[in-house]
Structures are given as structure tokens and as C-alpha cells.
Amino acid sequence: MKKAFTVFTLLVFLFTASAVYCQEKSAQDTNPVAKKTETPENKSNKKEELKEEQLLPHRDIKDIPVPYLMKLDKDNTYLIDVKGMKLGLLTYTGRVDGYSLAENIKANFIEEKWNLQSMQNYKKTVSLSFTKEDRICNVFIEEGFFNTRLEIRVSVINTN
DSSP states (O other), X not given: OHHXXXXXXXXXHHHHHHHHHHHHHHXXXXXXXXXXXXXXXXXXXXXXXXXXXXXXOEESSTTOXXXXXXXXXXXXOEEEEETTEEEEEEEEEESSOHHHHHHHHHHHHHHTTOEEEEEEEETTEEEEEEEETTEEEEEEEEEOSSOEEEEEEEEEOOOO
């Protein structure tokens, strides 16, 4: 029994280590910056641009900041351009803590002059509601077993 437990633990460790190695290897292989060969003078300019780009929040809509660790889920996202204003549903996934993500989203939205209307927590789900001028934004964060899902819904407030 003791040997079986030791073998099982060793197999779990090896499986986890190989999965992490494969994930890191595939991330390096798909990095377009690492694949390109550049001249020395272009390398320093590219590095400076990359650093500046990483400091800025990721945005699909101008005043809605999303952390870089969250990746856009294109299959569950749509945007509509109405009167020069982008509206729609933005869906992201990432390996982050749900509570930390909610606090980050709240702080960044307030910095962008959004007004926090409500914040609700239930188990591993957080719901935030913001308003700004004639728009309303509902943010839903659901922490799963492996990934956290971020859903941002932006629409125009009906003023009739």
C-alpha cells in the first residue's frame, strides 16, 4: 500500500511537471517577438515599445481597462459601434484569483471615471455595476477550477 501511494505521488508529480514544461515551451514557440530576427538598433526600439505597451492597460473599448493576464475569448465576444460609441459583450479568461481581479477592475474603472453603483459577491462569483455619462457597464467575474471568466457588458442607458 505504501509503495502504491509513493508510485502514485511520483506519477502525479511527473505529470504536473511535464504539463508545466509543455505549456512554457508552447508559450515560447508562439511568441512572435522571439521568432523575429532583428538588427541591433531595432532591438532596443522594440524593447522600449514593448515595455511601454505592457504598462498601458489592455483595451478593446477605449475607457474599459482589462488586465493583461486576461485573454480575449473571441467566440463569446461581440462589439457594436453606435454613434461612434462601442457597445457589446467582452469575454475574457485567465488564470487569476477572482477576488484580486474584482479589486483590480474596480480600481481601474474608478480611475477611468466610472461610477460604481453596486458590488455583489456570492461564493466564487463577483458582479460589479458601473455608470458613466449615458452608458452602463456590468462586470461579471466567475472563478472556476482552472480559469477565471471575466464578462463585461456595456450598453447605452435608455433615457426615454
